[in-house]
Amino acid sequence: MEKITGEVLKVLKERRSIRRYKKEEVPENIVKDIIDCARFAPTARNIQPWKFMVITDSNLKSKIARICDYGKFIAEAPVCVAIFCEDTKYYIEDGSAATTYILLAAKAYGLGSCWVAGDKKPYADEIRQLLNIPDGYKLISLVSIGYPEEPVPTPPKKSLNDVLLFLPVRK
Numbered sequence: 471m472e473k474i475t476g477e478v479l480k481v482l483k484e485r486r487s488i489r490r491y492k493k494e495e496v497p498e499n500i501v502k503d504i505i506d507c508a509r510f511a512p513t514a515r516n517i518q519p520w521k522f523m524v525i526t527d528s529n530l531k532s533k534i535a536r537i538c539d540y541g542k543f544i545a546e547a548p549v550c551v552a553i554f555c556e557d558t559k560y561y562i563e564d565g566s567a568a569t570t571y572i573l574l575a576a577k578a579y580g581l582g583s584c585w586v587a588g589d590k591k592p593y594a595d596e597i598r599q600l601l602n603i604p605d606g607y608k609l610i611s612l613v614s615i616g617y618p619e620e621p622v623p624t625p626p627k628k629s630l631n632d633v634l635l636f637l638p639v640r641k
């Protein structure tokens with residue numbers, strides 16, 4: 471059990487946004503299992519408003535990359551997952567939780583990934599239409615996935631002391 475705990479915590483703490491990938495394909499069973507993990511993300515009232523579209527077609531990935539201002543690397547990623555949610559009360563929270571599960575499951579498989587913004591971006595509807603997703607669904611995020619080209623340094627993170635509050639205050 472201790473070993474599993476250590477490995478899970480390593481995945482949580484060592485996941486980084488990876489934007490450069492090897493050309494190597496990601497096996498389909500791994501991609502499917504990553505999406506299968508996302509199914510288990512927490513979701514308000516258990517509505518599970520999500521749909522996950524997996525895109526491996528180079529043409530389509532290039533079109534998406536052109537549309538996203540900060541997602542140009544999607545063109546070179548072997549896999550892109552577009553996460554949509556039906557426009558429910560907690561669609562952003564639900565979709566964000568599912569996106570996080572995808573990032574972590576990818577890391578557990580030794581894959582790199584990066585969250586590219588969807589919701590609130592002016593291009594969200596254009597991507598939805600490009601992917602033939604019906605009106606009434608919101609683009610939450612696009613996640614690029616692939617084997618990392620090289621390890622990336624951890625960007626500056628606030629320290630535990632900066633973010634942790636205890637009541638009553640411990641001395």
Ligand SMILES: Cc1cc2nc3c(=O)[nH]c(=O)nc-3n(C[C@H](O)[C@H](O)[C@H](O)COP(=O)(O)O)c2cc1C
Binds near residue numbers: 488489540585586
């Ligand atoms: C809501 C959200 C939107 C993001 N959008 C982008 C994006 O459009 N392009 C990008 O390269 N990274 C994007 N990121 C990734 C962040 O830049 C990254 O998580 C942050 O710099 C911390 O780095 P780390 O993930 O390696 O810890 C986004 C992350 C979140 C949570």
